[in-house]
Amino acid sequence: MNDWTAHFKELDQLPAALRKSLLHGSRKLDFPAGTRLFGAGQPADHLLLLLSGRIRVTQVSDSGREVVLYRIGAGESCVLTSACMLAYDDLATEGMAETDIEAIGIPRATFDEMMGLSPEFRGFVMRAWSRRVTDLLSLIDDIAFQRIDLRLAQRLLAMAEGDRVNVTHQQLATELGSAREVISRALAEFQRRGWIEQARGELRLTNRDALEKLTQSAEQ
Amino acid sequence: MNDWTAHFKELDQLPAALRKSLLHGSRKLDFPAGTRLFGAGQPADHLLLLLSGRIRVTQVSDSGREVVLYRIGAGESCVLTSACMLAYDDLATEGMAETDIEAIGIPRATFDEMMGLSPEFRGFVMRAWSRRVTDLLSLIDDIAFQRIDLRLAQRLLAMAEGDRVNVTHQQLATELGSAREVISRALAEFQRRGWIEQARGELRLTNRDALEKLTQSAEQ
Numbered sequence: 265m266n267d268w269t270a271h272f273k274e275l276d277q278l279p280a281a282l283r284k285s286l287l288h289g290s291r292k293l294d295f296p297a298g299t300r301l302f303g304a305g306q307p308a309d310h311l312l313l314l315l316s317g318r319i320r321v322t323q324v325s326d327s328g329r330e331v332v333l334y335r336i337g338a339g340e341s342c343v344l345t346s347a348c349m350l351a352y353d354d355l356a357t358e359g360m361a362e363t364d365i366e367a368i369g370i371p372r373a374t375f376d377e378m379m380g381l382s383p384e385f386r387g388f389v390m391r392a393w394s395r396r397v398t399d400l401l402s403l404i405d406d407i408a409f410q411r412i413d414l415r416l417a418q419r420l421l422a423m424a425e426g427d428r429v430n431v432t433h434q435q436l437a438t439e440l441g442s443a444r445e446v447i448s449r450a451l452a453e454f455q456r457r458g459w460i461e462q463a464r465g466e467l468r469l470t471n472r473d474a475l476e477k478l479t480q481s482a483e484q
Numbered sequence: 485m486n487d488w489t490a491h492f493k494e495l496d497q498l499p500a501a502l503r504k505s506l507l508h509g510s511r512k513l514d515f516p517a518g519t520r521l522f523g524a525g526q527p528a529d530h531l532l533l534l535l536s537g538r539i540r541v542t543q544v545s546d547s548g549r550e551v552v553l554y555r556i557g558a559g560e561s562c563v564l565t566s567a568c569m570l571a572y573d574d575l576a577t578e579g580m581a582e583t584d585i586e587a588i589g590i591p592r593a594t595f596d597e598m599m600g601l602s603p604e605f606r607g608f609v610m611r612a613w614s615r616r617v618t619d620l621l622s623l624i625d626d627i628a629f630q631r632i633d634l635r636l637a638q639r640l641l642a643m644a645e646g647d648r649v650n651v652t653h654q655q656l657a658t659e660l661g662s663a664r665e666v667i668s669r670a671l672a673e674f675q676r677r678g679w680i681e682q683a684r685g686e687l688r689l690t691n692r693d694a695l696e697k698l699t700q701s702a703e704q
């Protein structure tokens with residue numbers, strides 16, 4: 265296997281001997297888009313480090329409601345969920361390959377060994393973990409204070425291909441940690457203001473400037 | 485210092501030599517109720533393990549809004565926030581002593597040493613961390629799906645001394661990750677139904693059974 269450690273900030277600092285153990289003790293994994301990588305009944309048995317692609321991590325409650333927690337991209341790791349699972353805790357999170365995935369899988373034995381031997385590896389794990397916790401804290405702040413119209417405008421702008429957004433109200437609700445009715449109400453308000461049009465299950469942005477202005481008001 | 489490791493599940497499994505290093509490398513800390521233990525401009529320089537008392541951990545946003553994330557009690561540790569901070573990340577969280585606190589402080593050098601030497605210590609840290617992440621995930625689920633009336637009823641029952649609850653609408657909002665207006669509206673509805681009375685800044689529960697029934701509907 266090539267030396268993939270260069271793709272991961274901090275792991276590129278590993279001393280040569282430890283780098284060699286890490287390369288030996290892990291393996292390349294490929295998954296097609298749409299693969300469920302971990303979730304209830306399918307615990308993570310590797311710590312995944314992403315070389316390319318994108319993973320969506322959602323929380324799924326007992327009643328089947330979903331919230332998107334964050335996405336993991338190239339150069340990042342599934343450290344929060346994987347490490348929780350390696351610690352034998354059953355998290356109600358699910359990881360889905362949004363695109364084709366190239367990843368490195370570090371099995372439990374190698375993970376444990378590296379945690380013991382390398383301060384650099386521990387630093388990598390703890391910093392990656394902190395960043396995910398920071399993501400969770402921002403999500404809590406966002407949903408607690410219900411700036412749903414601002415967040416909806418941001419999401420529509422991010423998802424638009426040209427002026428079209430191909431998404432259901434339920435999908436938007438899952439992305440934003442909200443209820444479908446709340447999203448439908450906000451979209452109806454956007455439509456009333458002439459910012460979007462909704463027809464035949466498709467959404468069209470008819471006033472991008474107004475939507476962008478709204479998202480900027482969030483940053484003040 | 486006495487051997488306090490017996491108070492912490494998993495640390496009581498440490499081999500004798502490591503236990504000795506941990507005891508030597510940490511110290512007893514006492515704080516009176518009301519002490520701000522960590523927060524913006526005051527990074528955690530110790531991992532705190534609680535022997536007695538209770539710490540409230542809140543998230544404070546740039547605009548000054550607060551959400552209570554969780555509480556830490558005897559036998560638990562501030563591992564999530566402390567470890568993030570030991571990893572040099574600046575979290576917007578704040579820890580406040582809600583009662584007098586007796587704690588063990590593990591300084592960074594001892595923490596790093598124990599993480600390297602002891603699989604038991606790593607297990608302790610990672611499992612404590614997972615539990616806190618699980619707390620954050622439940623909080624996200626709770627606030628995303630806005631079961632605010634149920635959560636408010638639970639909180640009122642938990643805080644009541646006899647039938648009285650001495651709390652402001654803003655304090656309830658912070659506890660529940662909601663806005664003051666949302667809480668005031670829900671309390672007005674409880675009052676309309678005859679479940680509580682509000683007078684002169686005090687809240688009185690007038691129908692506990694109804695409140696308890698409401699909270700039970702949350703568990704289905």
